[in-house]
Amino acid sequence: MTEQVARAQTEPGIADQRRAQMLRAALEVISERGFADTRIADIADRIGISPALVIYYFKTKDQLLTDAIRYYEDTWYAEGRRRMEMLPTAARRLEEFVAMNLLPDRNPDPDGTALLWLDFWVQAARNPSVAAVRRKSDERWRDVLVTLVRAGQEAGEFAGIEAPSFAVLMSAMLDGLAVQLALRDPVVSPQRAFALCMSFVAGQLRFAWSPAGVGPGA
Amino acid sequence: MTEQVARAQTEPGIADQRRAQMLRAALEVISERGFADTRIADIADRIGISPALVIYYFKTKDQLLTDAIRYYEDTWYAEGRRRMEMLPTAARRLEEFVAMNLLPDRNPDPDGTALLWLDFWVQAARNPSVAAVRRKSDERWRDVLVTLVRAGQEAGEFAGIEAPSFAVLMSAMLDGLAVQLALRDPVVSPQRAFALCMSFVAGQLRFAWSPAGVGPGA
Amino acid sequence: MTEQVARAQTEPGIADQRRAQMLRAALEVISERGFADTRIADIADRIGISPALVIYYFKTKDQLLTDAIRYYEDTWYAEGRRRMEMLPTAARRLEEFVAMNLLPDRNPDPDGTALLWLDFWVQAARNPSVAAVRRKSDERWRDVLVTLVRAGQEAGEFAGIEAPSFAVLMSAMLDGLAVQLALRDPVVSPQRAFALCMSFVAGQLRFAWSPAGVGPGA
Amino acid sequence: MTEQVARAQTEPGIADQRRAQMLRAALEVISERGFADTRIADIADRIGISPALVIYYFKTKDQLLTDAIRYYEDTWYAEGRRRMEMLPTAARRLEEFVAMNLLPDRNPDPDGTALLWLDFWVQAARNPSVAAVRRKSDERWRDVLVTLVRAGQEAGEFAGIEAPSFAVLMSAMLDGLAVQLALRDPVVSPQRAFALCMSFVAGQLRFAWSPAGVGPGA
């Protein structure tokens, strides 16, 4: 195996960089204009290339958008895992999990991509391949939650409630609150959503939590 | 007042009937194909008229779709109120409220319009006039919830928790569970979502509730 | 012959009034928006009736527009003749003729119809029935000019040049100057056009004419 | 500078050729069908391309038509200047000028574009950007005329009348006669219009001119 080939497998070539650049541009455009109003030309314009090149890389628009969704989910998940692993206790991890979803300054989304998941839900509802991506993503996160809760229970931090049902309820609450925030509900600020959710979670799992912990900047 | 005049005020004219017919057709098509893929021709085809007639009534496609959203929200709200008023206790009303949102056979949506609100959320995120409709609708329902909870508290049915915060939490949970159902999450059936939500609600408000009440058909 | 029938032939019935009203409205709209951009709905709107009624009276849009052109030409011609007949000398008549064509405050056009003839020329170039109307109108005016010039020659007011050729030249000059005015040529004011044309005419026919006669207000 | 670069600057690229081809086709269609009845599809059909390509080059129909007018004026002017420069005396130039405007076989219009300027006048009357093009064109020609007359006066060919006023009168007469020809006035043939105009011009500038000079072919 020559060194050149070895490099091709490990270092991202120009093609991979281009792909990633296009995917990121796609996410930005989708977030700004909405999934349905995203045109290939918008994405090409954003990085100063021709629309034909986008098709050259992704074959069809549909493929590009599906890949973009996958790229988004993977990036988000990786970052989430990374943060979890840095925290010592189950309670701190749970808090980080809620904060990632509800507090803008702790959200791992790339800049200006705040509405993406909402658009993705709509796509998932009618497009089977998007639905599959979402299903896998949901599963992953629910596993994270269940594992996290069980670890807390074993460590004596949390009460012994049924973890899977709790994971469903908590996911639903996070999603619901995130929708309110995304649609700029006037009575729900990020801080309030965060506090409400943490109170709910702490109540269910019987661990001590007070909003003071969030700090004034949150 | 002659009978003719009276009829003119109460009976909808041919124009009003057409309008309503088009709005209902629009809701069906949006639900099936998604907001963005809804074409004027689809709506016209569905009721066997020419696309030009749709424009004749609504001036632009955008106007039609915005009116359709309003029509949907108003119809839903009216039906919800009607059902609430038929029930004797606050607990029963709360249960009806949850059932309307989570159990398909108690959902007041017209046939085949199960995904509408998800599409509407996406529209609301970027279209100010749709956002206004949604905001008003949210307010109305939260008022219903708060009033309902306070009535239950005064009647001694519910514990004395803070009603507005409960309304936010409960709305969020309903929305979140509805999303899971809409996207056919394999671990969340309507019955399970309903039971989970009712348990949560009963726990918060400290009233007795058991899934048995749902009945075998649900 | 009953009185009713007699009246029908002499007094304009409601139908004739409607027709005239529509023709006048058509002329206004054509002048404002241009022949090609005139829609039946514009004309109907202007007099507060339905477009269907316009078709009821004129059968087709084309018919209406052709009739409007004829109506315009006839009205203009009648007013021109009326003015000519009130003036004593050939020189005065010639001056009135030039003034009618070049000075806005002596132009017999209905309000806001200053560009009509330009649009009519374009129609005449491609529509044979409009061409016929224009040809007849041209002939009439050239006859008026020739008769006028010959009367002046017989009265000793004018030099004995060939009248028909003069009529052609003078018509051309009037048309050409009118175009400059209509298109708001910055170096040609109505007064200048009038003075230039009268100088030309007086030079050809050898009669005395000085711009002083126009007066400061013209 | 390599030859390749030099060629790039002088030879028109494929895009420029296409543009010019479309502009010429547009002029033909406008002349045949009239400005208002010119459809993008007509122009595309004429050169065997798709309507979408027309939009690709000109963005909107309006842009195409405005560009076509400009193209026409520039081409006409360039050809006029070229001819003027080939002639030795002011009188010969003046004659060429009149002939270009009135005699079909000396008119520089591309084939089948005889009615264009009439349509352009109507557009100029209501469309400011077209009006600007026409104004500039008028100015250019009037400057040519004034310069020409003054050169003739200095050379002793012409009488010393005021050149600017003469330019206005002569332009008006040319326009007026051209209208008569365009609308196929039965009493005005190109030859007669030419002779009348030259007699007028020769009379004003006091130079000798006889129709014999036109020759039998004119």
Add this chain to the structure above:
DNA sequence: TATGAATGAGAGTTCATTCAT
């Protein structure tokens, strides 16, 4: 790899005209 030229298949909208009332 990268692009500009080119297209086909719509999509929304306009508008003269018809017709039952």
Add this chain to the structure above:
DNA sequence: GATGAATGAACTCTCATTCAT
């Protein structure tokens, strides 16, 4: 005489996609 409802036939413009270079 008068209208509102309804339509068919255009027409402009959009956009993903192809292809030669």
